[in-house]
Amino acid sequence: MSCSPINPDLLSKVSFPDPDLLKVADLLSLEEKAHLEKVRTFLQTEVRPNVGGYWDREEFPFDLLPKLAEYGLGEIELSGFSNLLKGLLYAEVTRADVSLSALVGIHNELIIGAIDQLGSQEHKDTWLDDLRTFKKVGCFALTEPDHGSDIAGGLATTAEKTADGWVINGEKRWIGGGTFANFAVVFARDVADKEVKGFIVEMDREGVSASKIEHKMGLRIMQNADITFDNVVVPESALMPGATTFAGTNVMLRNSRAWVGWQGAGVQLAIMDRARQYVLEREQFGKKLAKFQLVQEQIARIQSNACASLAMMAQVAWLQENGAFDMPHAAMAKSTATRYARESAALARSLGGGNGIVTEHELSKLFNDVEILYTYEGTYEINALIVGRAILGTGAFV
Ligand SMILES: Cc1cc2nc3c(=O)[nH]c(=O)nc-3n(C[C@H](O)[C@H](O)[C@H](O)COP(=O)(O)OP(=O)(O)OC[C@H]3O[C@@H](n4cnc5c(N)ncnc54)[C@H](O)[C@@H]3O)c2cc1C
Structure with a gap:
């Protein structure tokens, strides 16, 4: 497929005058504002001009992950920054590329957020350090082929308790990063009490298979997947203690x-x-x-x-x-x-x-x-x- 990255000559002429006319960024402390500007410069010079070809080819730029980590984008959720700085950082990543902002947002809000707020100490010890640097990535598996808007009531993936763990069965759709994630935060309905529970499931477990959803009209850099869980056995410790309903x-x-x-x-x-x-x-x-x-x-x-x-x-x-x-x-x-x-x-x-x-x-x-x-x-x-x-x-x- 031919590659048509964003023309660098066009980008070099852009002076990017600040569109924040109401000066929302001025609500930040001087230190926070300096950090935002440093990250913005990196995103505008090293990311935005280089992602058009990846978008056209529906490829993910894995080589950018260490750079994103270097600028702290793998650990926004754990940074202790104000909510305003966190939000403005998400906005600046989006300004550079919407797909990468989906990866960064899911990674921080839904993966690190889930482990930090709903996970056990073991989950935190196992995953958080490697997540901070994008050495590991997770995916968030909630939506299903037959349940999107009605997922809370309709969720059909099942989790059945066994003597020493759980067996998970079902299908998920649209899962961002599902083709390359190390693990999934999977939501499944407990067949016993009918509650929706969250589990951490490594993607290399037997019975887990993921296939890329091709030909998307947008978010083409993000790799979205259909994931099947076929009699996947996980230990009791896979259950997230904060996600039992x-x-x-x-x-x-x-x-x-x-x-x-x-x-x-x-x-x-x-x-x-x-x-x-x-x-x-x-x-x-x-x-x-x-x-x-x-x-x-x-x-x-x-x-x-x-x-x-x-x-x-x-x-x-x-x-x-x-x-x-x-x-x-x-x-x-x-x-x-x-x-x-x-x-x-x-x-x-x-x-x-x-x-x-x-x-x-x-x-x-x-x-x-x-x-x-x-x-x-x-x-x-x-x-x-x-x-x-x-x-x-x-x-x-x-
Ligand atoms: C590119 C992409 C990435 C995604 N990434 C993830 C991910 O990482 N993890 C994940 O779990 N999910 C993900 N999703 C799923 C996403 O959250 C769902 O697509 C979304 O919730 C809508 O569900 P649906 O596609 O099944 O649409 P449907 O629920 O089938 O809705 C179809 C239409 O009907 C309308 N509709 C439905 N019910 C009502 C109602 N009661 N009243 C009025 N209108 C209604 C909707 O607004 C919509 O316009 C992703 C989706 C996309 C497209």
Whole structure:
């Protein structure tokens, strides 16, 4: 397959003026802001210009993992940083590449988060050190072929208790990193008490098989897998003590949903970078596109969507910091930031005209990647329904 990485000449001309016009990053301490800027420079110079070809070929850039670790991106969850810095770091990774931000976010929020918050001391001792440096990676196996939005009630994978452990049977779908992960955090329904429980299952156990889902329209660098668990025997110690009901897991999912809100904000920074650059350079009717009133309205809308999303996410970080954060906040943040991102990605793609549909100009890559943000970690609709239920006091989907 031909390779069309993002044209480095185009990138070198980008001055990337700061799209954070409401100065959300100024809420950080000076030390935190310096760290954010150091990571941003690395991502913009060493990651963003080099990932287009991987995206086209649906390949994962494994050689980048040690570099991501060097900049602390493997241990954000354990860093002790403020929630605002964590979120802005997730946004900057997304600005460089949405797939890599999915890997970094799942790794921190769902894998390290699960082990740290729900795992046993043995789980922590076994995995955390190697996870910090990306020497090991996990995948988060919740969704199934027949159960996505209704997974909490519908989850069909089973776990059956035996004398010295458990036997797991079932199928999972869409699992990010499932083709190369060392282990999976697997959710299965206990056949005895019908509760959904979380298990750590090494991917080389007998009965585990994973196959890559090919030809995705977006998030093409992330390797998503169908995984089958066929009579997989695990010891009693595989059960995560904090995940013996779905309620335990839900607390963690609330935080990971906020992470996708930051992805929604971060991708808009990339959209703004690229759309601004394009209209300043492209000429039609003897003038730069930037001179046309209709174009300026669209650029203003893209910029305003990005600022609104960042400001909303900053307030979410404040709620997290102050122990006042709940699922409706997470659902509102995720659904709104990705809705704005979807509008802005479509506007920017269209501003690119024909060039907006090729990877070389990045706009089509962003447009396609945003579709995944809109759908995963609870679709836009399901998150909107969570907000609706909180406001109206009556559920419309369960
Ligand atoms: C690229 C990608 C990566 C992913 N990574 C992971 C991963 O690492 N781990 C993991 O466990 N999962 C992962 N997922 C799964 C993801 O979370 C699900 O795709 C998502 O929850 C939606 O489920 P579904 O695809 O089965 O859609 P469905 O649930 O079938 O929904 C289809 C449509 O129906 C709508 N709908 C459903 N029910 C209702 C309702 N009651 N009211 C109104 N509308 C409704 C939905 O909003 C959607 O528009 C990933 C998905 C994708 C696409």
